[in-house]
Amino acid sequence: MVDNFVGTWKMISSENFDDYMKALGVGFATRQVGNRTKPSLIINLDDVGMICVKSQSTFKTVEIKFKLNEPFEETTADDRKTMTVFTLENGKLVQKQTWDGKETTIEREVTGDGKLIAKCIMGDVVAVRTYVKEA
Numbered sequence: 001m002v003d004n005f006v007g008t009w010k011m012i013s014s015e016n017f018d019d020y021m022k023a024l025g026v027g028f029a030t031r032q033v034g035n036r037t038k039p040s041l042i043i044n045l046d047d048v049g050m051i052c053v054k055s056q057s058t059f060k061t062v063e064i065k066f067k068l069n070e071p072f073e074e075t076t077a078d079d080r081k082t083m084t085v086f087t088l089e090n091g092k093l094v095q096k097q098t099w100d101g102k103e104t105t106i107e108r109e110v111t112g113d114g115k116l117i118a119k120c121i122m123g124d125v126v127a128v129r130t131y132v133k134e135a
Contacts, residue, residue: 001088002045002068004110009041009131012115020120020127024104026078033059034078041116041131051086 014035021031039057046052054063055077062077066086074084074097082097095106104122111117116131 001091002043002051002093004091005043005093005108005116006045007043008134009043009116010134011038011040011129011131013130014038014127015129016125016127017120017129019125020122021078023122023125024078024080024102030078040134041118 018031018035021034026034037057037059039055042052042054042056044052044054049067050065051067052063052065054061060077062075064072064074064084066072066084068086068088071083071085074082076082076097080097080099082099084095084097087094087096091109093108095108097104097106102122104120107119107121109117109119114133116133118129118131120127120129
């Protein structure tokens with residue numbers, strides 16, 4: 001099921017991301033960079049079930065490795081230290097991050113037309129980032 005997500009994805013659009021970063025508590029300067037950055041998403045799966053998700057841009061590259069349903073400590077691109085768990089739910093790769101009594105969810109889904117849609121949800125704020133497959 002994770003196979004659908006494997007590959008290199010190039011961002012083509014980002015909606016409401018500034019409001020999402022504000023909801024996370026990201027500072028102004030970091031938000032300015034975050035809004036201008038169009039990262040590529042590189043997703044790999046190895047033969048023992050470890051998934052690697054790399055967000056790569058000229059500004060910053062962040063890589064996490066994990067197994068589904070196994071919580072791990074993550075340092076996010078904006079330097080939050082979170083407990084993170086990935087699950088597969090109805091064909092979506094769902095990432096839940098918790099820190100300081102807060103929680104955010106990122107739902108990634110590959111659509112019928114081959115796009116990867118990432119919905120970033122923090123409370124009632126939703127950002128949508130769309131990617132197309134490069135390789």
